[in-house]
Amino acid sequence: MGTSVFNWLSEKLASQRYQYWALQYSGWGGYTLLTFIGGFFWVENHWLYTGYIAVATASGIAISEVMRRGFQRLWDRPAASRLVGSLFVVILAAAVWAAIKFGGSLWLYGRESDEHPVVLAVYWFSYSFLIYMTWAALYYGIKYYQASQLEQEKALKAESIAHQSQLKMLRYQLNPHFLFNTLNAISTLVLDQDGKTANTMVTRLSQFLRHSLDNDPMQKVTLAKEVEALELYLDIEKVRFVDRLQVNVDLEGDAPKGLVPSLLLQPLVENAIKYGISQREWGGEINIRARVFAGELLIEVSDNGPGVPPEALAGLGSGSGVGIRNTCERLRALYGEEQKTRFCNLPGGGLAVNLRIPFEQDA
Incomplete structure (x- = not known):
């Protein structure tokens, strides 16, 4: 029983599709856990806080999936176009996610704040931009590594032939x-x-x-x-x-x-x-x-x-x-x-x- 489960898991993880979703869920799971622990001890309504985190995580996953599709379209473009296009996608994704989380924060904590709205907007955007830039760097890093491995396999196969x-x-x-x-x-x-x-x-x-x-x-x-x-x-x-x-x-x-x-x-x-x-x-x-x-x-x-x-x-x-x-x-x-x-x-x-x-x- 244990061996069959292990073999099934090994076969699944050998697929790039399953590797992507395993990393996706692992990364966002880590974000959810750290965010939850970071605010658990000082928020008053834990149910509302849990709902806020659930919405933030779900929207984050959905937006990152849209980003991935955008990166896939940009993959075959020239390097300069790919760089500019990817940066635009990250900025747009960060802006959307920041708006969602900022709205959730207002719903959770109200409008009482000493900070100027512009300062709050910059804070939420910077935070979201950092998260998505990290996601994009990991995505492209893994993508380039896989491409390098594929080219190496082709070269080894050609050499073997x-x-x-x-x-x-x-x-x-x-x-x-x-x-x-x-x-x-x-x-x-x-x-x-x-x-x-x-x-x-x-x-x-x-x-x-x-x-x-x-x-x-x-x-x-x-x-x-x-x-x-x-x-x-x-x-x-x-x-x-x-x-x-x-x-x-x-x-x-x-x-x-x-x-x-x-x-x-x-x-x-x-x-x-x-x-x-x-x-x-x-x-x-x-x-x-x-x-x-x-x-x-x-x-x-x-x-x-x-x-x-x-x-x-x-x-x-x-x-x-x-x-x-x-x-x-x-x-x-x-x-x-x-x-x-x-x-x-x-x-x-x-x-x-x-x-x-x-x-x-x-x-």
Whole structure:
């Protein structure tokens, strides 16, 4: 019961209309209470005084509602027009309310007063003007705050859409890049009149592309599933290399549960095959290792090929290679400064690519 009432109240207060009336009643309720306490102990007829306050409050609420409608019409005007128009509305509202309260005061206390009527009129107008200027300042302050929040939400939404579009673009770039390389290999097999092997590669290629297209490019997958997807790609390459390609996978501890961007490993392995394994007549091996350390997922993809010249290591992540550059850009877009990509030559020969990203799991 208590939870349902709380949820209902939260939903109502989320509406700007209910927020306005909640503030309206709260503000005027505070005015009524302070006015009542301020005169309760020195007025003689409390019933008349209570009636006077009720009329003053009711008229104050009604006039402020008319003011709000006037401010709404002025909202889209230029700043100078809005300022002058709002000031005129406040002056007019204060004059009307002052007349109502002044008349009520005469009815309540009579005409006995040492003050000049002009002085009394200035007093009641000044008092009413101060109240309505405060109301107008709060109204516009809240209005400008809401407009600022709305613009900020629009900016964040636009930034989010642009970010997602960038990630989708980077992710979809992998398919044409990989497809070109594979079709080139199939073309070579056809020219060599190796139709059976070419047909096998086409079948494996269709399976891999179906898998990549069926998966949401914005959805992260576990490292275990990423390795399963990688096996589809490796099935294609093993048709070409037969027993010249060996792949070793070692996922320690909670590493298989870690979430990674889809098709993260494929371009790294493809790069290792193209520049490492294919350069050696007897082939070679690729090692994929992953572990969790200090809240981070550490992934290494290495080969035992010739490696790269030391002067070329620094430019690997931003060079002309589509796969490696694409992977680095995707990680930067997803994780910002919380990720790190490092390339290094191994002492025994070959290149190692080390990735460090935050360790995340499915909720």
